[in-house]
Amino acid sequence: MNQGVSSKPMKQGVSEIQRQKVLELRRSHSLREVAILTGLPLGTVKTLCHRSGAFKDNPRHRALFSLPALQPQVETLLPSVPELPAQQSVTGDQELDAVLWLRSVIETGQPTLIERALEGAKKINATPKDLEERYQRWLMNTQGNAFAAVLGSFGIADLETLAQRSLERNQRTHEALSRFGSKALVFADTDAEAFCIQKLKGLKQGKRLLDYKTDAVNQRFTAARDYSPHTLGDCLHELAYWRDLYSLRHAVEPYCGDSLPQAYARETWVFSQLALIKPRTKAEAKAVLHYLFDSDRRDWNEADAILENLIG
Numbered sequence: 001m002n003q004g005v006s007s008k009p010m011k012q013g014v015s016e017i018q019r020q021k022v023l024e025l026r027r028s029h030s031l032r033e034v035a036i037l038t039g040l041p042l043g044t045v046k047t048l049c050h051r052s053g054a055f056k057d058n059p060r061h062r063a064l065f066s067l068p069a070l071q072p073q074v075e076t077l078l079p080s081v082p083e084l085p086a087q088q089s090v091t092g093d094q095e096l097d098a099v100l101w102l103r104s105v106i107e108t109g110q111p112t113l114i115e116r117a118l119e120g121a122k123k124i125n126a127t128p129k130d131l132e133e134r135y136q137r138w139l140m141n142t143q144g145n146a147f148a149a150v151l152g153s154f155g156i157a158d159l160e161t162l163a164q165r166s167l168e169r170n171q172r173t174h175e176a177l178s179r180f181g182s183k184a185l186v187f188a189d190t191d192a193e194a195f196c197i198q199k200l201k202g203l204k205q206g207k208r209l210l211d212y213k214t215d216a217v218n219q220r221f222t223a224a225r226d227y228s229p230h231t232l233g234d235c236l237h238e239l240a241y242w243r244d245l246y247s248l249r250h251a252v253e254p255y256c257g258d259s260l261p262q263a264y265a266r267e268t269w270v271f272s273q274l275a276l277i278k279p280r281t282k283a284e285a286k287a288v289l290h291y292l293f294d295s296d297r298r299d300w301n302e303a304d305a306i307l308e309n310l311i312g
Helices: 016-026 031-038 042-052 059-064 094-106 111-121 128-143 146-153 159-180 191-199 214-223 232-252 261-273 282-294 303-311
Strands: none
Touching: 016 031, 016 042, 031 042, 059 191, 059 232, 094 111, 094 128, 094 159, 111 159, 128 146, 159 232, 191 261, 214 261, 232 261, 232 282, 282 303
16 A cells, blocks of 8 residues: 555545535425435535524524614603593483493503593493494494494493503504604614515516515515525514514504505515425424414415425
8 A cells, every 4th residue: 555545535525516505405305305315424414504504593684674672762752641532422322422432531542541441431330232232223223234333333342352452552652662763763664674675676566466476576585695584483583573563553553554565575475485494493393383373374375385394
């Protein structure tokens, strides 16, 4: 044997093409499957994925899709405590009119006024069911629409639920102003929305509202790798961002309308990534499962593919 020549087998290097193939496959396959498909040792595949950093949470993505931090100096931004609404004779039924007035007091969202309204409601002798039926008859007599009467009277005397919703809305309004600084800034395009607008610039919308061609949207957002989710945790983080942004805006202005079509397209794209990015841990898979069943998207076309991704 010649000196200087090792008898040990030489370690085979991994080309850049192989490395990129491993990373591409890993986004939709398990580590073992990637090893089989590429013919590389499982240990090599694990090392390549770990060193790439592509399968850790993406900090740039999370920074873009995050609400502004809470600021404590918000008291001067909040609306002043309103005066008690004036009592009016609406139906001519004293108890019904009292309920309608108490509802207007509760809808101010002010805790002190709500507490007083709920205390005052205890003086009404009629049952909630009786009040609902009386109000339904009044609506029917004045409007002549049976369906509208049933719908308009439903839960009219459920002041506790109304109080809970009003308090929650008041809290969310406080949070919105604390985060954004003013009502105008609450509704200004966020950096995330500006990003979506820029990425879909030039794409034509379909016939339906908020509709873009799926393939074109996928291509645009997939190409923006710096701000793409790397993990299922990233996906859930962004989906929570859009949910919370809309929730805060609707608290400040209940009839503010739908989201931007570009933002909705992005949200739909991120949801589809739940079917493509492999879970890193059982806990991450469970988090996606909980999200799916708690959301209103469990009957979307991608739901089955997401479940298969989690258990595959």
